[in-house]
Amino acid sequence: MVHILLTELKQIKKEIEEEIQHSYLEKYVKNPVIDEDKLFLLTSIIDNTSFANSTKRQYIITTMLVQIALDTHDLVVSKKEEEPVLTTKTRQLTVLAGDYYSGLYYHLLSRMDDIPMISALASAIKEINEYKMNLYHRNTGSFQEYLDDLMQIESLLIQRVAEFLQRPSIKDVAGEWLLTRKLIQEKNCFQNKGNSPVFEHLFKRIRPSSTYKQMMVMIESLIESKISKLEVTISNLPIHFHMFKSYVQSVMYENLTTNSKVAEEG
Structure with a gap:
């Protein structure tokens, strides 16, 4: 069964x-990254519905196009901080690419004539953009408030799809899992590149003068607490999410194994 899903x-x-292939944009803008964690979760949710296979496939693809559009628009914000010399043309084309991917999902849904799904996705986009405004432009607020906003940005799209498909049992797990995955990815970025926009914001809210070692200890402690919480929440999922549960458990085990190796080398 796992092989079939993969x-x-x-x-x-x-x-x-x-769907997202565009020869001109590809000359100036990096190909968008398809978030495989969200794709796996989304497919696990939609596959366990009674819709026709063609409808399931369209729901998965259109929702992922929304996610890609949101992620692509984020690149303009992050690159402005990381690459101040980024050309105006490239920045404008990155915005255009995000709009292009947004347009694709509206086009696909219009072919399906699915007004309720369009409404669910449009509502999620509006809410996510509001959370992003809080995240990017609010310099005050607690450590937990920042994490809460980050979790909403990472998971709200899939949570709204789950609500639309009447699969509420996955909502809390989706939030905790996608936040944990984001923290693991940002930890790896921080270790490999020495920077992470997410952790820079987090550390401003706790200990701005922390050393690298202290920051890594705090990051690992945060991730481990999230993983412990996840172990409880995924155990309560219905049986039809067993492949998703196995996937989450494998990633958690991989993170713990990596941490053990780093500790031994350190």
Whole structure:
């Protein structure tokens, strides 16, 4: 069964790549990253509905196009901080690419004539953008408030789809899992590149003068607490999410194994 799902994910990912292909944009803008964690979670939710396979596939692809559009617009904000010499043309084309991917999902949904799904996605986009405004432009607020906003940005789109499909049991897990995954990714970025926009904001809210070692201890402690909470929440998921549960457990184990190796080397 896991093999079947992985094969399906590979095929869906290929279809998404075909949808977003644009020769001119590819000259100036990096190909968007398809978030495989969100794709796996989304497919696990939608596969367990009674819709026709063609409808399931369209729901997965259109939702992922929304996610890609949101992620692409984020690149303009992050690159402005990291690469001040980024050309105006590239920045403008990155914005255009995000708009292009947004337009694709509206086009696909219009072909399905699915007004309720369009409404659910549009509402999620509006809410996510409001959380992003809080995250990017609010210099005050607690450490926990920042984490809460980050979790909403990472998970709200899939949570709204789960609500639309009447699969509420996955909502809390989706939030905790996608936040934990984001923290693990940012930790790896911080270790490998020495910077992480997410952790820079987090540390401003706790200990701005922390050393690298102290920061890593805080990061690991935060991730471990999230993983402990996840172990409890995923155990309560319905049986039809068993493949998603296995996937989450494998990633958690991989993170713990990596931490053990780093500790031994340190």
